[in-house]
Amino acid sequence: MQSRSAIDTPKLTQVLSLGRRGAMGLAAAAAAMVAMGSSTMAFAAPSGGALNLAMIGEPQGLDPVMSTADLVGTIAQHIFEPLYTFDGKWAIAPMLAEAMPTLSKDGLTYSIPLRKGVKFHNGKDMDSSDVVASLQRWMEVSARGKSVAKEVDSLTAKGPHAIEIKLKTPYAPLLAVLAAPTGMAAIMPKEVLAPQLKQFIGTGPFKFKERRPDQFTVLTKYEGYSARSEPASGYAGKREALVDELRFVPVPNANTRVEGAMSGQFHYSDLLPVESLGRLEKAGNAVVPIVTKNFGFPYIVFNTKEGVLASQALRQAAHTAMGEGELMAAGFGDARLFTPEPNFFPKGTPFFSEAGAKFYNQRNPQLAKDQAAKAGYKGEPIRIMASRQYEFHYNMALVYAEQLKKAGFKTELQVVDWATLVQRRNDAKLWDVYFTHSGFFPEPMLTPPQMGDGAPGGWETETKKKALAAFNGEVNPQKRAAMWGSVQQLIYEEVPFVEVGKFNSVSARAPKLQGYQPAFWPYFWNTSLAK
Amino acid sequence: MFRFLLNRLLGAAVVLALVAVFVFALTRMASGDPVALLLGDQATAQDIAQAREQYGLDKPLPTQFALWVGELLKGNLGQSLFLQQPVSQAIAERLEPTLTLALMAVLIAALIGVPCGMVAAIWRGSPADQVLSTIAMLGASIPSFWFGLILIQVFAVQLGWFPASGYGDPDSTFGQRVQHLLLPAIVLGVLNSALIIRFTRASLLDILGEDYVRTARAKGLPERVVMIKHVLRNALVPIITVLGLTLALMIGGTVVTETVFNLPGVGNLVVRGVLRRDYPVIQGTLLMIAAVYVFINLAIDLLYTLVDPRIRLEKK
Numbered sequence: 001m002q003s004r005s006a007i008d009t010p011k012l013t014q015v016l017s018l019g020r021r022g023a024m025g026l027a028a029a030a031a032a033m034v035a036m037g038s039s040t041m042a043f044a045a046p047s048g049g050a051l052n053l054a055m056i057g058e059p060q061g062l063d064p065v066m067s068t069a070d071l072v073g074t075i076a077q078h079i080f081e082p083l084y085t086f087d088g089k090w091a092i093a094p095m096l097a098e099a100m101p102t103l104s105k106d107g108l109t110y111s112i113p114l115r116k117g118v119k120f121h122n123g124k125d126m127d128s129s130d131v132v133a134s135l136q137r138w139m140e141v142s143a144r145g146k147s148v149a150k151e152v153d154s155l156t157a158k159g160p161h162a163i164e165i166k167l168k169t170p171y172a173p174l175l176a177v178l179a180a181p182t183g184m185a186a187i188m189p190k191e192v193l194a195p196q197l198k199q200f201i202g203t204g205p206f207k208f209k210e211r212r213p214d215q216f217t218v219l220t221k222y223e224g225y226s227a228r229s230e231p232a233s234g235y236a237g238k239r240e241a242l243v244d245e246l247r248f249v250p251v252p253n254a255n256t257r258v259e260g261a262m263s264g265q266f267h268y269s270d271l272l273p274v275e276s277l278g279r280l281e282k283a284g285n286a287v288v289p290i291v292t293k294n295f296g297f298p299y300i301v302f303n304t305k306e307g308v309l310a311s312q313a314l315r316q317a318a319h320t321a322m323g324e325g326e327l328m329a330a331g332f333g334d335a336r337l338f339t340p341e342p343n344f345f346p347k348g349t350p351f352f353s354e355a356g357a358k359f360y361n362q363r364n365p366q367l368a369k370d371q372a373a374k375a376g377y378k379g380e381p382i383r384i385m386a387s388r389q390y391e392f393h394y395n396m397a398l399v400y401a402e403q404l405k406k407a408g409f410k411t412e413l414q415v416v417d418w419a420t421l422v423q424r425r426n427d428a429k430l431w432d433v434y435f436t437h438s439g440f441f442p443e444p445m446l447t448p449p450q451m452g453d454g455a456p457g458g459w460e461t462e463t464k465k466k467a468l469a470a471f472n473g474e475v476n477p478q479k480r481a482a483m484w485g486s487v488q489q490l491i492y493e494e495v496p497f498v499e500v501g502k503f504n505s506v507s508a509r510a511p512k513l514q515g516y517q518p519a520f521w522p523y524f525w526n527t528s529l530a531k
Numbered sequence: 532m533f534r535f536l537l538n539r540l541l542g543a544a545v546v547l548a549l550v551a552v553f554v555f556a557l558t559r560m561a562s563g564d565p566v567a568l569l570l571g572d573q574a575t576a577q578d579i580a581q582a583r584e585q586y587g588l589d590k591p592l593p594t595q596f597a598l599w600v601g602e603l604l605k606g607n608l609g610q611s612l613f614l615q616q617p618v619s620q621a622i623a624e625r626l627e628p629t630l631t632l633a634l635m636a637v638l639i640a641a642l643i644g645v646p647c648g649m650v651a652a653i654w655r656g657s658p659a660d661q662v663l664s665t666i667a668m669l670g671a672s673i674p675s676f677w678f679g680l681i682l683i684q685v686f687a688v689q690l691g692w693f694p695a696s697g698y699g700d701p702d703s704t705f706g707q708r709v710q711h712l713l714l715p716a717i718v719l720g721v722l723n724s725a726l727i728i729r730f731t732r733a734s735l736l737d738i739l740g741e742d743y744v745r746t747a748r749a750k751g752l753p754e755r756v757v758m759i760k761h762v763l764r765n766a767l768v769p770i771i772t773v774l775g776l777t778l779a780l781m782i783g784g785t786v787v788t789e790t791v792f793n794l795p796g797v798g799n800l801v802v803r804g805v806l807r808r809d810y811p812v813i814q815g816t817l818l819m820i821a822a823v824y825v826f827i828n829l830a831i832d833l834l835y836t837l838v839d840p841r842i843r844l845e846k847k
Contacts, residue, residue: 060569061615068573143573183573210701212624213614214803215795218701249697255680256696256793263687263695419563419808426567426576454575
C-alpha cells in the first residue's frame with residue numbers, strides 16, 4: 001500500500017471505506033461510525049490559513065477516475081465530487097444528485113435528479129450533459145466503471161437536470177460504486193474530458209492550484225462552491241472550505257511523518273506506524289493521536305488455479321492449520337489495534353454474519369495434517385509470497401509458515417518487494433499464497449478484488465458465480481444483507497482467500513487543527529486552524 | 532591542454548555509454564511491473580496490457596533500448612511513467628535541494644575536517660591527535676539515518692529550532708529552503724568530515740616528511756611560512772581531490788539523508804523511482820549522476836594544474 005492500500009501501491013495501511021447499498025443505505029460499522037461520526041461544526045470556526053498534511057507518498061496522479069489508489073482518492077475528493085457519497089453511518093447520500101434516485105419496480109431504471117446551480121471551478125454551471133459525458137468516460141477508463149458498464153443498458157440525459165441509468169439486470173452495488181471516492185465516478189465539465197486529463201476541474205470545495213511531484217500538491221479554497229444544505233455527516237452534507245489552502249506533502253518515510261507530527265510541522269500526519277502510538281500518547285499537548293477503528297483487513301490469497309493449493313481440500317487443510325489470532329498479534333502487536341474475528345463486517349452493520357465461523361482461527365495442526373493426507377498431499381512446498389514493504393505482511397507470513405510446518409506442510413517463503421509481488425501474483429505458476437491487505441469497504445463487492453472476476457488467485461467457480469448473481473441481483477437492502485451470510489460461508493468453504501481480522505490505523509493531528517473527523521479517506525473541508 | 536581535454540571527453544563518452552547499457556539492463560532485469568503498480572489492484576489483465584502498449588513496454592528489449600538511446604542522443608531523457616512529466620524536468624526540479632545540500636555539507640566537512648586534520652598532523656601523537664583520530668573513526672562509523680533522527684529529535688522536536696523535514700512551503704524563499712537543509716547538511720557534513728580529517732592528516736604527514744620541507748626549515752623560514760607555503764599548498768591537491776569526490780558522491784549519494792529528512796532531491800528521486808519501477812526516471816537519473824561524477828573528476832584534474840604547477844597536463 002504505498003498509496004493507501006496494498007491493493008493500490010505501496011503504503012502502510014490503506015483505508016478504504018465505502019458504503020454500501022444503494023438506495024437503501026446500510027448502517028455501517030459501529031466502529032466505522034466512531035471513525036466517521038457525524039460532524040456538524042457547531043462552533044464558529046476561524047477561517048483562513050494553510051494546512052500542511054503529511055501523506056504517505058506521491059499520488060499516481062490527480063484523476064480519481066483512472067486510479068483506485070486511496071491516496072489519489074483522498075486528495076482528489078476535495079476537487080471532484082460524485083453524484084452520491086457516504087454519510088457518517090456509511091449510508092448512501094446524495095452529493096451532486098439532488099436526492100436519492102427513483103428506482104423502477106423491476107429494479108432496472110434509476111432516475112437521478114441533479115442539483116441546480118452547481119458551478120465547476122471554471123465557472124460553468126453543471127448540467128446533465130456534463131454528468132452523462134463524465135459517467136461515460138468513467139465507464140470507459142475506470143476499472144470500477146468498466147465493471148458497471150457491463151451491467152448498464154443505457155445512460156441518458158432527461159432534461160438539463162436529470163439523468164437515467166437503465167440496467168440489463170438488477171445490480172445492487174450500483175450506488176455504492178457511484179459513491180466510491182477511489183475509481184471515482186467524478187463529475188467534470190464535458191469540455192475537459194479526455195482519456196488523460198490535462199485540467200483538474202471539478203465542483204469541490206477546493207480547486208487545484210499546483211502540483212510539484214514528490215514535494216507537494218496544493219489546493220486552494222473555491223469561492224464559488226455550492227454547498228449542500230444538510231448538516232455534515234461523514235462525506236455527506238454541507239462541505240465548507242474553512243482554510244485557504246491544503247498542502248498535501250508526500251512523506252513516504254513513516255518515522256519522518258511521526259517526527260513531523262510531534263514537532264508541529266504538519267497539521268495532520270497520515271498512517272503512522274502502530275508502534276508510534278505510545279510515543280504520540282506521551283507527547284503531551286504537542287500532538288493528538290487518532291485511532292481509526294476497523295480501518296482495514298489483512299487477507300491471504302490462495303492460488304485456486306494452479307499449484308498444490310488448486311485443490312480445494314488442500315486449501316481447507318492449509319486453513320485448518322492457520323491461527324488468525326496469532327497472525328494478527330504478530331502483525332499489529334498492540335491489542336488495541338486489531339480484532340481477530342470471523343465476521344467480514346463488524347457487528348452492528350448490515351452485513352454482519354458469523355457464517356463459516358467454525359473455520360476461523362482453528363490452528364489445528366493434527367486435523368490439518370489428516371485433511372492434507374486425505375487430500376493426497378505429497379510434500380510439495382507451499383510457496384508463500386510476502387513483501388516487507390508492509391512489515392505486518394511479512395510478520396504474519398513468518399508465523400503462518402510455522403503454523404503450516406507444524407501441520408506437516410513444506411513451505412517456501414518468498415520475500416520480495418511490493419513491486420515484484422504485484423507482478424508475480426498475476427502469474428499463477430509462481431506462487432501458492434500471498435499476503436496483502438485492504439481498507440474496509442461496507443459494500444462487499446468493492447474489495448477484495450477476488451470478489452470480482454480476473455483477480456489474482458483465479459477464483460472463478462460456478463458456485464461463486466451463482467452465489468454472487470443472487471446476492472447482487474437482490475436490490476432490497478434488507479434481503480441482500482441477509483444473503484451475505486451464504487457468500488461468506490462459501491468463501492470459508494472454498495478458501496479463495498482468508499480475511500485474517502480487522503486492524504485500526506494510527507494517525508495524528510496538531511491540536512490547533514479543529515473539526516477533523518477520523519475517516520478512511522481523510523478529508524479537510526469543515527476543518528480549520530485555531531488562531 | 533586541448534588534447535588532454537579531448538581525450539578525457541572521449542573517455543567520458545565511453546564511460547557514459549557503458550553506464551547507459553548497464554543501467555538499462557539492470558532496470559529490466561529487476562522484477563516488478565511498473566504498470567501493475569500504477570494501475571492498482573482493480574486493474575484487469577487487459578488494462579495492464581493496454582497500458583504496457585501505451586508506454587511502449589510491450590516492445591522487445593533491444594527495440595526499447597534503441598528507442599531510448601535515440602531519444603538520449605536528441606537530448607531527451609524520456610517521460611516518467613509515474614510522475615507524468617519529462618525526466619529532465621523531474622531531475623531539474625530536484626537539483627536545487629541536492630546541489631545546495633551537497634555544497635553545504637562539503638563546506639561543513641571541510642571547515643571541520645581540514646583544521647582538525649591539520650592539528651592532528653602538526654601535533655602528531657599528542658593527546659589532541661589521539662582524540663581527533665578517535666572522533667574521526669567514530670564519525671565514519673555512525674549510520675547517517677540514526678544521526679539524522681537524533682538531530683531531528685533534539686533540534687526539531689525538542690527545541691523546535693529547525694523544521695523536521697521537507698524543503699519548505701510552496702511559497703518559501705531560497706533562504707527559508709536553506710533553513711530546511713541545515714540539519715541534513717550537518718548530518719552529511721559531520722559524517723564526511725571524519726574522512727577529511729583522516730585524509731588531511733595523512734596528506735600533511737606525508738608532506739611534512741618531504742625533503743623540501745626540511746630544506747625550508749633549514750633555511751630558517753618561520754614555521755608559519757613553512758606550513759602555509761610549503762606544506763599546506765602541496766597537501767591541498769589530495770584534499771581537493773577528496774572534497775571533489777565527496778561532492779560528486781553526494782549528488783547521488785545523499786539518499787538516506789534525503790529520505791530521513793524527506794528532501795525532494797535527486798537521491799530521493801532514484802529511490803522512489805526504483806520503488807515505483809519508473810524505468811525512465813531510474814535510467815535518466817543514474818545516467819545524469821554518472822555524468823556529474825565523470826565531469827567532477829575532470830574538473831578536479833584541471834584544478835590540480837592550478838594548485839600544483841608540477842602537474843602539466845600537456846605532458847601526460
